[in-house]
Amino acid sequence: MIAHLPILQVIIPLMAAPLCLLLRHPKLVWLFSLLASGLAFIVSILLLQQVMTSGVISYEFGGWEAPWGIEYRIDKLNAFLLLIISAISTVVLIAAQTSIEKEIPKEKHTLFYVLYLLSLTGMLGIVSTGDAFNVFVFLEISSLSAYALIALGNDRRALWASFQYLIMGTIGATFILIGIGLMYQMTGTLNMEDLSQRLPEVEQTRTVFTAFVFVIVGVCLKLALFPLHLWLPNAYAYAPSIVTAFLAATATKVAIYLLIRFTFTVFGFSFSFATLPLETLFLLLGLVGIFVASSVAIYQKNVKHIFAYSSIAQVGYIIVGLSTGTVMGLTATLLHMFNHALMKGAIFLALGAVVYRLGNIQLSSFHGLGRQMPLTMAAIVVGGLSLIGVPLTVGFISKWYLLTALLEKGWWPVAILILLGSLLAVIYVWRIIEVAYFKAPLVGKTPVKEAPLLFIIPIWTLIIANIYFGIDTRLSVQVAQSAAQSLFGVSP
Amino acid sequence: MILGLLNYWVVVVLMMCGLYIVIAHGNLIKKIVGLAIFQTSVFIFYISMAKVEGGTAPILADGISQYSNPLPHVLILTAIVVGIATTALGLALVVRIKEAYGSIEEEDVQNLDNQTQVDSQQQVTEGDQA
Amino acid sequence: MVVAFAIIRMKDLFAVVMLLGIYGLLSASFFVAMDAVDVAFTEAAVGAGISTLLMLVVITMTGRTEKVTRHKPLLALLVIAITGALLIYGTLDMPYYGSADAPIHHHVAPRYINDSMQEVGIPNIVTSVLASYRAFDTFGEVVVIFTAGIGVLALLSVARRPEDSEDITALDDSMHEQNLVLRIITKILIPFILLFALYVQFHGDFGPGGGFQAGVIFAAAIILYAMIFGLSNARKVINQDFIQLITAVGVLFYGCVGLVSLFNGGNFFDYNVLSSDPIAGQHLGILLIEWGVGCTVASVMIIIFFNFAGRREMQKINNNNNNQESSS
Numbered sequence: 021m022i023a024h025l026p027i028l029q030v031i032i033p034l035m036a037a038p039l040c041l042l043l044r045h046p047k048l049v050w051l052f053s054l055l056a057s058g059l060a061f062i063v064s065i066l067l068l069q070q071v072m073t074s075g076v077i078s079y080e081f082g083g084w085e086a087p088w089g090i091e092y093r094i095d096k097l098n099a100f101l102l103l104i105i106s107a108i109s110t111v112v113l114i115a116a117q118t119s120i121e122k123e124i125p126k127e128k129h130t131l132f133y134v135l136y137l138l139s140l141t142g143m144l145g146i147v148s149t150g151d152a153f154n155v156f157v158f159l160e161i162s163s164l165s166a167y168a169l170i171a172l173g174n175d176r177r178a179l180w181a182s183f184q185y186l187i188m189g190t191i192g193a194t195f196i197l198i199g200i201g202l203m204y205q206m207t208g209t210l211n212m213e214d215l216s217q218r219l220p221e222v223e224q225t226r227t228v229f230t231a232f233v234f235v236i237v238g239v240c241l242k243l244a245l246f247p248l249h250l251w252l253p254n255a256y257a258y259a260p261s262i263v264t265a266f267l268a269a270t271a272t273k274v275a276i277y278l279l280i281r282f283t284f285t286v287f288g289f290s291f292s293f294a295t296l297p298l299e300t301l302f303l304l305l306g307l308v309g310i311f312v313a314s315s316v317a318i319y320q321k322n323v324k325h326i327f328a329y330s331s332i333a334q335v336g337y338i339i340v341g342l343s344t345g346t347v348m349g350l351t352a353t354l355l356h357m358f359n360h361a362l363m364k365g366a367i368f369l370a371l372g373a374v375v376y377r378l379g380n381i382q383l384s385s386f387h388g389l390g391r392q393m394p395l396t397m398a399a400i401v402v403g404g405l406s407l408i409g410v411p412l413t414v415g416f417i418s419k420w421y422l423l424t425a426l427l428e429k430g431w432w433p434v435a436i437l438i439l440l441g442s443l444l445a446v447i448y449v450w451r452i453i454e455v456a457y458f459k460a461p462l463v464g465k466t467p468v469k470e471a472p473l474l475f476i477i478p479i480w481t482l483i484i485a486n487i488y489f490g491i492d493t494r495l496s497v498q499v500a501q502s503a504a505q506s507l508f509g510v511s512p
Numbered sequence: 513m514i515l516g517l518l519n520y521w522v523v524v525v526l527m528m529c530g531l532y533i534v535i536a537h538g539n540l541i542k543k544i545v546g547l548a549i550f551q552t553s554v555f556i557f558y559i560s561m562a563k564v565e566g567g568t569a570p571i572l573a574d575g576i577s578q579y580s581n582p583l584p585h586v587l588i589l590t591a592i593v594v595g596i597a598t599t600a601l602g603l604a605l606v607v608r609i610k611e612a613y614g615s616i617e618e619e620d621v622q623n624l625d626n627q628t629q630v631d632s633q634q635q636v637t638e639g640d641q642a
Numbered sequence: 643m644v645v646a647f648a649i650i651r652m653k654d655l656f657a658v659v660m661l662l663g664i665y666g667l668l669s670a671s672f673f674v675a676m677d678a679v680d681v682a683f684t685e686a687a688v689g690a691g692i693s694t695l696l697m698l699v700v701i702t703m704t705g706r707t708e709k710v711t712r713h714k715p716l717l718a719l720l721v722i723a724i725t726g727a728l729l730i731y732g733t734l735d736m737p738y739y740g741s742a743d744a745p746i747h748h749h750v751a752p753r754y755i756n757d758s759m760q761e762v763g764i765p766n767i768v769t770s771v772l773a774s775y776r777a778f779d780t781f782g783e784v785v786v787i788f789t790a791g792i793g794v795l796a797l798l799s800v801a802r803r804p805e806d807s808e809d810i811t812a813l814d815d816s817m818h819e820q821n822l823v824l825r826i827i828t829k830i831l832i833p834f835i836l837l838f839a840l841y842v843q844f845h846g847d848f849g850p851g852g853g854f855q856a857g858v859i860f861a862a863a864i865i866l867y868a869m870i871f872g873l874s875n876a877r878k879v880i881n882q883d884f885i886q887l888i889t890a891v892g893v894l895f896y897g898c899v900g901l902v903s904l905f906n907g908g909n910f911f912d913y914n915v916l917s918s919d920p921i922a923g924q925h926l927g928i929l930l931i932e933w934g935v936g937c938t939v940a941s942v943m944i945i946i947f948f949n950f951a952g953r954r955e956m957q958k959i960n961n962n963n964n965n966q967e968s969s970s
Contacts, residue, residue: 024904024909024910027900027904027909027910031897031900031901031910034785034897035893035894035897035901037785037788037893038788038889038890038891038893038894039890039894041792041886041887041889041890042887042890079909079910080909081777081778081909081910081911081912082774082775082777082778082909082910082911082912082913083908083909083912083914084774084775087749087750088750088753088754088775089775089776090776090778090779127799128796128799131792131795131796132796134792135789135792135793135796138785138788138789138792141785145782151779153587153590153779154778154779154782156591156594157590157594157779157782157783157786158782160594160597160598160786161782161785161786161789164597164598164601164786164789164790164793165789165792165793167601167605167793168601168789168792168793168796168797171605171608171793171796171797172796176609176612176613177625179605179608179609179612180609180613180621180622180625182605183540183602183605183606183609186598186601186602186605187534187543187547187602190547190551190598190602191531191534191547191550194547194550194551194554197554197591198527198554198557198729201554201557201558201561201584202732204561204584204746205561205736205737205744205745205746206736206745207745207746207749208744208745208746208747208748208749208750208751209749209750210583210750218749222745225735226731226732226734226735227732227733227734227735227736228735229731229732230728230729230731230732231732233728234728517733517734517736517738517739518739519739520733520736520739521730521733524726524729524730524733525726527725527726527729528722528725528726531718531721531722531725532718532719532722535717535718535721535722536715536717536718536719539655541655541658541659541697541700541701541704542655542658544697545658545659545662545697548662548689548693549662549665552665552666552669552685552689553669555669555673555681555685556669556672556673559672559673559676559678559681560676560739561736561737561739561744561746562676562677562678562746563676563677563739564677564741564747565741567677568677569677569678569679570677570754570755570766570767570768571679571765571766571767571768572758572759572765572766572767573765579677579755579767580676580677580678581746581747581751582751582754582755582767582768582771583746583750583751583754583771584678584746585678585680585681585768586768586771586772586776586779587779588678588681589680589681589684589768589772589783589854590779590780590782590783592681592684592685592688592689593684593688593783593786593787593854593939594783594786595688596688596692596693596787596790597786597787597789597790598790599693599696600693600696600790600793600794600946601790601793601794601797603696603697603700603950604793604794604797604798604949604950605797606700606704607700607703607704607797607798607950607953608797608798610703610704611957616704616705
């Protein structure tokens with residue numbers, strides 16, 4: 021069975037989705053999805069182990085060898101991503117049953133889990149595959165289910181947000197499709213490994229240049245890279261809390277993975293950074309993104325909005341790491357993807373708990389919440405500190421690597437700007453802490469209880485992971501570093 | 513032999529028509545129509561590149577040696593399905609938006625949204641004063 | 643092209659949708675001209691058929707005129723000017739249309755054309771690539787359509803209350819009683835359409851066709867029935883829960899073919915191990931997965947249509963009730 025791990029990774033949640041539809045009973049469906057996601061998580065751990073010890077795994081569908089059939093190709097980068105996605109999905113699912121009880125009508129619970137599993141399948145599929153067109157197919161699975169999940173939010177603005185996302189997402193996907201078509205036209209192959217070998221022959225042609233631009237723009241639309249981020253804040257703010265927690269922690273990571281995969285593996289690092297001024301472009305967009313999004317976050321009244329804008333800012337940090345084009349910078353990027361998933365997963369889950377008790381998420385309703393829901397609020401505080409990058413949290417580790425990478429390049433001013441950006445994060449996190457801990461509860465409002473146990477367990481699992489990986493960095497740093505090295509073709 | 517590229521140029525013009533409709537039109541159904549046109553023209557692009565002069569449809573038969581490339585056909589079959597899936601979901605959203613907002617014009621919906629935002633803020637501030 | 647421009651200018655949504663249908667048919671004929679018969683078949687069924695139909699249903703719910711205001715035309719023009727120019731720039735280095743020495747005809751494709759007869763054993767290359775070489779893509783496609791079905795169900799399904807049914811029948815009767823000719827013709831036609839769907843399903847190995855097209859045609863027959871005889875009658879014929887079941891079973895069926903080959907010692911979707919003779923195994927595998935595709939596609943299409951139409955019915959009932967209240 022070990023040889024079939026790559027396919028099991030994707031096929032378990034995939035087959036579980038229609039089975040859920042047959043089971044129907046919401047509680048059962050929940051346990052079943054949890055089981056499927058948990059199994060996927062175990063598979064991803066095994067895969068990572070296997071990749072770290074014995075190198076790249078290739079799995080050929082139908083027994084047809086690579087450029088003719090579809091191939092799954094797991095290297096350190098994919099295995100790392102698979103681990104992040106399936107871990108977050110499993111943890112988030114623990115809280116799902118409790119959370120959607122309040123937010124989604126009962127007869128739609130089964131459909132919710134089916135869509136959730138499909139979305140998970142889509143993301144795992146995008147990450148595992150080594151075939152460019154297969155990426156497009158699984159991208160659509162994950163996006164279509166994400167649109168539907170967001171539209172399940174009980175605010176009518178969720179519908180509008182979802183529609184905007186659908187339009188932007190489809191344009192993005194079609195751009196990627198055009199890019200893939202152009203690449204195929206010049207090389208005659210769809211397999212990524214094969215593409216990377218055949219593209220250099222034709223890399224001077226204008227067609228390949230166009231293909232590259234289309235793929236990058238398409239991915240950046242999905243990524244919500246500033247200034248293509250407009251769909252994101254509302255989509256995150258009005259979606260059901262569980263969906264926000266899941267998507268915020270994973271969806272952008274998958275898009276970044278695609279960006280890395282296409283720029284580094286398919287087109288090759290030297291082509292990518294030589295043909296387009298990617299270095300300056302990413303650096304500028306990243307920095308502007310950090311500042312604009314962080315400043316907007318400060319003025320938001322809806323707490324989910326605050327953290328949604330903060331997500332855009334965090335994408336900025338990740339892109340800045342990428343723009344350095346060094347092993348160190350890429351390590352920082354990968355680390356931050358891992359760490360950001362942990363932080364945002366925890367924070368949005370905690371917000372879900374607040375919604376569960378309060379029914380809304382306006383900042384002004386947070387008065388005195390620090391005493392009423394101590395565990396939940398403490399989780400938000402630790403998550404916030406991690407966002408800022410305080411030592412002993414994971415946020416510190418990735419900021420540290422990012423700064424080292426920038427200094428290594430001699431980009432002093434950028435490093436200072438990054439630190440300034442963190443100060444902005446201090447402000448928006450402080451606003452929440454201030455309201456929750458230093459304002460008395462509103463008069464005439466019934467006090468609320470601490471969140472149920474099924475919320476507290478997953479939230480604190482993620483928070484403890486936040487602190488654990490902030491102190492014991494061996495695992496994450498080692499994997500990220502060797503993944504980055506292998507992308508640059510340096511033997512570790 | 514500039515004519516050799518003409519087919520692609522027509523496709524580009526079609527794509528841009530679709531994209532223009534998506535961006536410039538406020539009506540949500542029209543936007544979906546635009547997306548459909550955009551996608552369909554990408555399909556035509558794929559199929560154009562599969563064509564071989566003098567070839568026939570890729571169904572094996574005796575006495576024919578030249579076939580068009582089957583792979584893009586396969587890809588586009590998949591892509592058409594993806595397209596209809598997106599269209600269906602988009603239209604479902606349009607119906608729900610019409611029910612929730614009473615309009616399917618982008619501007620109206622956005623205005624209504626801004627209003628709700630202001631309203632809820634007012635309520636909250638009133639709550640604060642009380 | 644003229645059609646596309648007309649769509650930009652047109653304000654009446656009804657006309658726009660009709661033009662979209664024409665556009666779908668035109669591109670289908672384009673595909674035939676470029677040797678892609680399978681694709682043309684699908685595009686004609688989907689672009690000109692199903693999507694036009696869905697849009698019409700939606701328009702009856704949302705109103706058919708578009709507002710005059712056109713915002714951001716400058717931005718839009720800018721965006722399309724840039725992307726268009728880039729694409730044209732990209733085409734400059736492309737191999738010419740129809741030239742046989744373009745790279746795509748030389749790397750991967752020749753094996754499909756030359757060897758698929760020995761390796762898979764069916765004459766339609768598109769089907770063998772679709773269902774065997776790239777079976778996983780097709781599986782992904784089935785999952786996409788499954789996702790769309792579930793998504794529409796999640797968005798539009800209405801809880802059915804028994805007291806509504808009277809109103810519904812009242813509504814239906816008023817709409818359909820007069821068209822006797824139409825009803826008889828439909829009754830004669832439907833069995834033939836269903837038969838044709840089965841033919842397409844099985845004939846996919848040899849000519850254009852296959853599970854997807856068959857599914858769409860099958861669904862079209864059911865939808866026709868629902869349109870002529872009213873939704874509630876159609877619901878009696880086809881149970882909603884049953885249809886959902888079929889959807890899930892279709893996907894599972896496809897996946898299980900993969901799993902079985904896994905347990906028989908091959909890779910996922912390796913049909914060679916399904917039977918002692920590899921070619922027979924390939925045949926069996928392709929036949930089975932085409933059934934999976936057909937089931938899922940047909941039932942998803944029906945689900946989508948029924949939910950749109952059901953939603954419309956509900957709106958009408960609500961309107962009626964409101965009118966009655968206001969008049970009394």
